[in-house]
Amino acid sequence: MKLSATDLCLSVDGVDHLKNVTATFLPGRLHTVIGRTMAGKTTLLRVLAGLQGVDSGSLTREGADFLKTPVWRRDTAMVYQQFINYPHLNVFDNVAFPLRRAGLSRGEIQRRVRQSLASVGLAGFERRKPSQLSGGQQQRVAVARAVARGTGILLLDEPLANLDYKLREQLRDEFKTLFSDQGDTVVIYTTTEPAEAMMLGDVVLVMHEGQILQTGTPQEVFERPATTTVASIINDPPMNIFAGRIEGGQVTVAGFQATHVSAHLADLSDGAYQFGLRATDVSLASAGVEGEVTFVEISGSETFVHVAVGDTPFVVQIEGIHDIALGDLVKLRLRPDRLFAFDQKGTLVRPPSSDLISHDLASVEGR
Structure with a gap:
């Protein structure tokens, strides 16, 4: 009953x-x-x-x-x-x-x-x-x-x-x-x-x-x-949430240079948004926006790197154990096709394609 x-x-x-x-x-x-x-x-x-x-x-x-x-x-x-x-x-x-x-x-x-x-x-x-x-x-x-x-x-x-x-x-x-x-x-x-x-x-x-x-x-x-709160709770580590704008077919987030809007965000109105990105969709790269490492956490075969880009914190989840120290300057690259868009109040307005994130769910359930 x-x-x-x-x-x-x-x-x-x-x-x-x-x-x-x-x-x-x-x-x-x-x-x-x-x-x-x-x-x-x-x-x-x-x-x-x-x-x-x-x-x-x-x-x-x-x-x-x-x-x-x-x-x-x-x-x-x-x-x-x-x-x-x-x-x-x-x-x-x-x-x-x-x-x-x-x-x-x-x-x-x-x-x-x-x-x-x-x-x-x-x-x-x-x-x-x-x-x-x-x-x-x-x-x-x-x-x-x-x-x-x-x-x-x-x-x-x-x-x-x-x-x-x-x-x-x-x-x-x-x-x-x-x-x-x-x-x-x-x-x-x-x-x-x-x-x-x-x-x-x-x-x-x-x-x-x-x-x-x-x-x-x-x-x-x-x-x-x-909401952004749900997105943080349901992800481990919590989803990266940061401010950004869509303007004239381009998106700027957390100081990252403007790039073309990904297809799933293309019909959103210009303006300010909150964006979400899982730690697995942020990577260390040779080119990108620069940030400072504030914390490094090794968990089994994965490394969680906490990076401050100005006043915006990011967590990057990468496979393996890496020689990264506090205070190191690193460059980050985001996956625009994986961005979640939330309004200013934190309510979801557009998720990425379901096809892209179904694999992520299978990975989480298998952990």
């Missing part, structure tokens, strides 16, 4: 934690809510679970007022960022605990526990205590306990955030399979990681400062970010 939120508002000490949040969560689909820290993601899950009230708005499940439904009747399971297991119980009993509380038969408990442990790759671990498990295995126990309950709503609050990168990547692949097989369950998964949101989600909700800024499929949100 679908879960519908309409204009949910919650303010604490004058700070908006939720602001007119409206969303529909459908059964059988995995919804990823992506946003930076303090975006309101955990607050939203707590409201859906009945652990937090709201100032105004409505929450319904198939027409029934869910806000007035007691927590114990909401048919909801929640997995937290910091995994929670009972240290004195073994793995089997940890997963079985809510099933016994629900009064299920011994045979049914056995079946559900073994099935859920197998689904998270923990078959054979039934007699171990949590202290005998790795962090990733303990998180899987928490997930298995939630899955075993067979609830109508499954909430996961950044369940991989406290794990190392490689383990997070492994579990993300496993979760994609696990959560795509939840039948009529509404699954909502929060994250700060764009790649995680893109890979896991059937539906992506972009959240910022208590508001949902955009909802759509991963492809829709990635190819057509509604």
Whole structure:
């Protein structure tokens, strides 16, 4: 049964934690809510679970007022960022605990526990205590306990955030399979990681400062970010956003020399715009506008070079490890066919061709 939120508002000490949040969560689909820290993601899950009230708005499940439904009747399971297991119980009993509380038969408990442990790759671990498990295995126990309950709503609050990168990547692949097989369950998964949101989600909700800024499929949100804020949140590193102008068939951006307007921008009116460009579409070159290196970050087999062109910061993502030092003067080249055009208020007016950026989305999902 679908879960519908309409204009949910919650303010604490004058700070908006939720602001007119409206969303529909459908059964059988995995919804990823992506946003930076303090975006309101955990607050939203707590409201859906009945652990937090709201100032105004409505929450319904198939027409029934869910806000007035007691927590114990909401048919909801929640997995937290910091995994929670009972240290004195073994793995089997940890997963079985809510099933016994629900009064299920011994045979049914056995079946559900073994099935859920197998689904998270923990078959054979039934007699171990949590202290005998790795962090990733303990998180899987928490997930298995939630899955075993067979609830109508499954909430996961950044369940991989406290794990190392490689383990997070492994579990993300496993979760994609696990959560795509939840039948009529509404699954909502929060994250700060764009790649995680893109890979896991059937539906992506972009959240910022208590508001949902955009909802759509991963492809829709990635190819057509509604605002500059969405474009920054949904890209890692955040999309480069900078001022520019279109004038007489030419475009000037961030001090770069005027060039012919790319075909996808050709019919836009002359005037001032904000432009966006992903870090992979800016490159170091022998000719281009000059800037100063302000920071260099090496991440695995990639290097992120932060460059200041006057007052405008750019991030360049390049393959491999490069000998670039702070203070170096480098030249940048932009790809005009990859420019996103936003108006002065930050609303998208023209994205690049979908054909060009579909490959980018595949690359993000594969990271």
